[in-house]
Every structure is written in C-alpha cells, then in structure tokens.
Amino acid sequence: MNILKEKELIPMIYKLDKKDYQKVRALLRTPEQKNDLMLNAIINGTNKGAIYVDNIEQPQTALVDETGVISIFIGDAANEKFIHPLREFIDNQLKIDTYESCGGTYFLALIPDENWEKVMKKVVSHREYEWDYEHYFQFNREKFNALKSGYKPLPKGYTIKKIDAEVINNDSDKIIFNVLDEFWYSVDDFLQQGLGYCVLKGDKIISACLTCCVNGKDHEISVETYDEEEMNKGLATLVCAAYLEHCMENGLTPHWSTLETNVESNRLGEKLGFEFKSKCKTLEFEF
Incomplete structure (x- = not known):
C-alpha cells in the first residue's frame, strides 16, 4: 500500500498566495459576483483579505475572506474536494487565521444561493448559528x-x-x-x-x-x-x-x-x- 498516495487523496483547503488571487476570477459566474465590490477589491490585491481554494493550480471552489468582516463562497457548491474538509477547516484553520490577523472571533458568511445554503446547514450543523441578510x-x-x-x-x-x-x-x-x-x-x-x-x-x-x-x-x-x-x-x-x-x-x-x-x-x-x-x-x- 502506498501511504503517500493515500494521503494525497485526502481533500484539503489551501490558502492562495496573493500573487495567485486572479486564479479565482473565473469562479465569478453571476453578474452580481462579477461586479461585487469586495470580491474585486480582494482579488485585485487592493484591500486586505485571504482566499482559500480546493486546488491551488485550478480552483473550482473558493472562500474569499474579508478577514474579520465577512466571507463569500464562490464556485461549485457540489465540489466535495472543498466541501468535505470545510467543517474542519472553519473550526480550526480559519478560526486561527481570523484571530491572528485581526483578533476576530466570529464567522460571518454570505450565502449566495440555495445550493450553498444546503451545504452550510450540513457543515455547521454541530453549531448554534444565526441567519440574517446583508442589505445593499x-x-x-x-x-x-x-x-x-x-x-x-x-x-x-x-x-x-x-x-x-x-x-x-x-x-x-x-x-x-x-x-x-x-x-x-x-x-x-x-x-x-x-x-x-x-x-x-x-x-x-x-x-x-x-x-x-x-x-x-x-x-x-x-x-x-x-x-x-x-x-x-x-x-x-x-x-x-x-x-x-x-x-x-x-x-x-x-x-x-x-x-x-x-x-x-x-x-x-x-x-x-x-x-x-x-x-x-x-x-x-x-x-
């Protein structure tokens, strides 16, 4: 048995380098996302944020995080390479990154559609959470x-x-x-x-x-x-x-x-x- 290959198959979520942020631009599929001010500000490297993806070279799903403020999911909501490790990622790595970057202790995410709503209900089913709406x-x-x-x-x-x-x-x-x-x-x-x-x-x-x-x-x-x-x-x-x-x-x-x-x-x-x-x-x- 090749243990290394087994480990390589375990889905993970990776943090992109700032120089690679443009790789997620193709995941902006709706007019609202393509014109979203915060998404563009972070992807362009103008304002602070972090981008987490399923694959560094060819991402299919991403979490664009305006650190300590709000996060947005973009891309394929059915991508198990991103969804499978998402609970552990939020509970551990994102929690650490948020606290270390700005002292933040809350996770607030935009839920762009019903597919992402179903996904997130499962991902955070072990938590007490609140629904709200962002007004534009x-x-x-x-x-x-x-x-x-x-x-x-x-x-x-x-x-x-x-x-x-x-x-x-x-x-x-x-x-x-x-x-x-x-x-x-x-x-x-x-x-x-x-x-x-x-x-x-x-x-x-x-x-x-x-x-x-x-x-x-x-x-x-x-x-x-x-x-x-x-x-x-x-x-x-x-x-x-x-x-x-x-x-x-x-x-x-x-x-x-x-x-x-x-x-x-x-x-x-x-x-x-x-x-x-x-x-x-x-x-x-x-x-």
Missing part, C-alpha cells in the same frame, strides 16, 4: 442633496477634516491607523487609493467615515463613532456627508451595505440618500 444600497445624489439641509449642525468645538498623513500621524490613540489596518495593506495604499473624513474634538478623533474597499471608482463606506458619549449628536451623519460630497465632486461612486438587523446602520444609510437595492442571506456564529 445604491446612492441617490438627488435624495442626498434634498436631505442634507435637515442635518444637525456641527456642535461648537468640533471640526471635520479630510484624513491625510498629518491627521493619521497626529492621532496619538492610533484610532484611524487601527481601522485602516483592518482593511488596507498599508497607510500609503489608503492615502493613494482610498478616501476618508473624520470629526475631531480638539485633537481627539471622535468619528470617521472612510473607504474600506475600493474597485476603480467604486468605494465601500465604513463609518463609526468611537466614543459612546458622543453618539446621537449627528456626527456620523455629518462626517459621511463630507465623504459623499467629495465623492460627488470627484466622480466616485459610494456604496453602503449592512446587516438587516443593524437597524441604526440601515437608518443612517437611508438618511444619507442611499436606497435599498438588494439583499443576500448570511450565516453567523462565534468560533
């Missing part, structure tokens, strides 16, 4: 222009600034640096290809709106207010408005997506002139 919004500039006159004014003592090297270097708490580190390979990459604005109270960064993924002129928005005491003052709305004004002036297309259960994010997107376009089922659990 399209920017309506006319609606934004009509709504912005109703925004709260910026409170006294606060300023809004474009995020540049000076802002990042003067951020003693490294708030912006840490956020950028989740999505970008370097600060320089962000400064060259991304966009961001922040609200400052004195020298302290309170809230920020910035590009988390970019593909050409398409920019995905990430927004957060970092101090709970500063919430409900309209700061996130105003910093996003500055970001959106920049997009309109420079021919960029902003994108907004969020989970259906994130009521505040859905409400903020609509307040900024984004209109619901589509949704995709998601599955989530804690590792």
Whole structure:
C-alpha cells in the first residue's frame, strides 16, 4: 500500500498566495459576483483579505475572506474536494487565521444561493448559528442633496477634516491607523487609493467615515463613532456627508451595505440618500 498516495487523496483547503488571487476570477459566474465590490477589491490585491481554494493550480471552489468582516463562497457548491474538509477547516484553520490577523472571533458568511445554503446547514450543523441578510444600497445624489439641509449642525468645538498623513500621524490613540489596518495593506495604499473624513474634538478623533474597499471608482463606506458619549449628536451623519460630497465632486461612486438587523446602520444609510437595492442571506456564529 502506498501511504503517500493515500494521503494525497485526502481533500484539503489551501490558502492562495496573493500573487495567485486572479486564479479565482473565473469562479465569478453571476453578474452580481462579477461586479461585487469586495470580491474585486480582494482579488485585485487592493484591500486586505485571504482566499482559500480546493486546488491551488485550478480552483473550482473558493472562500474569499474579508478577514474579520465577512466571507463569500464562490464556485461549485457540489465540489466535495472543498466541501468535505470545510467543517474542519472553519473550526480550526480559519478560526486561527481570523484571530491572528485581526483578533476576530466570529464567522460571518454570505450565502449566495440555495445550493450553498444546503451545504452550510450540513457543515455547521454541530453549531448554534444565526441567519440574517446583508442589505445593499445604491446612492441617490438627488435624495442626498434634498436631505442634507435637515442635518444637525456641527456642535461648537468640533471640526471635520479630510484624513491625510498629518491627521493619521497626529492621532496619538492610533484610532484611524487601527481601522485602516483592518482593511488596507498599508497607510500609503489608503492615502493613494482610498478616501476618508473624520470629526475631531480638539485633537481627539471622535468619528470617521472612510473607504474600506475600493474597485476603480467604486468605494465601500465604513463609518463609526468611537466614543459612546458622543453618539446621537449627528456626527456620523455629518462626517459621511463630507465623504459623499467629495465623492460627488470627484466622480466616485459610494456604496453602503449592512446587516438587516443593524437597524441604526440601515437608518443612517437611508438618511444619507442611499436606497435599498438588494439583499443576500448570511450565516453567523462565534468560533
């Protein structure tokens, strides 16, 4: 008996080198996948992520992972070379990779169709998990222009600034640096290809709106207010408005997506002139 050959037949999931990411482009088969902002941002090597496949040379199925944020399955959902080891891979290797890369402890995946839904029900049947939907919004500039006159004014003592090297270097708490580190390979990459604005109270960064993924002129928005005491003052709305004004002036297309259960994010997107376009089922659990 040839033990080596037996081992070679055991299905495995492999992590692609960044230089090989383009090999999975052929697995983008639907118009939605071919135009997906996050998928293209990672496959192009613009934004941080990892890609796992059944075969390094000729992948038939893949998991494209925006590490610590969300994962997307692409390719053949009936490919046992990928499906058979998937449970063990998620429970072990992906868990380790996610924690080591960003301290993440949750798995959240988009489930693109009924075939993948059936697969994942079996793969994670030993776990407690939750279903949700990712909502995708399209920017309506006319609606934004009509709504912005109703925004709260910026409170006294606060300023809004474009995020540049000076802002990042003067951020003693490294708030912006840490956020950028989740999505970008370097600060320089962000400064060259991304966009961001922040609200400052004195020298302290309170809230920020910035590009988390970019593909050409398409920019995905990430927004957060970092101090709970500063919430409900309209700061996130105003910093996003500055970001959106920049997009309109420079021919960029902003994108907004969020989970259906994130009521505040859905409400903020609509307040900024984004209109619901589509949704995709998601599955989530804690590792």
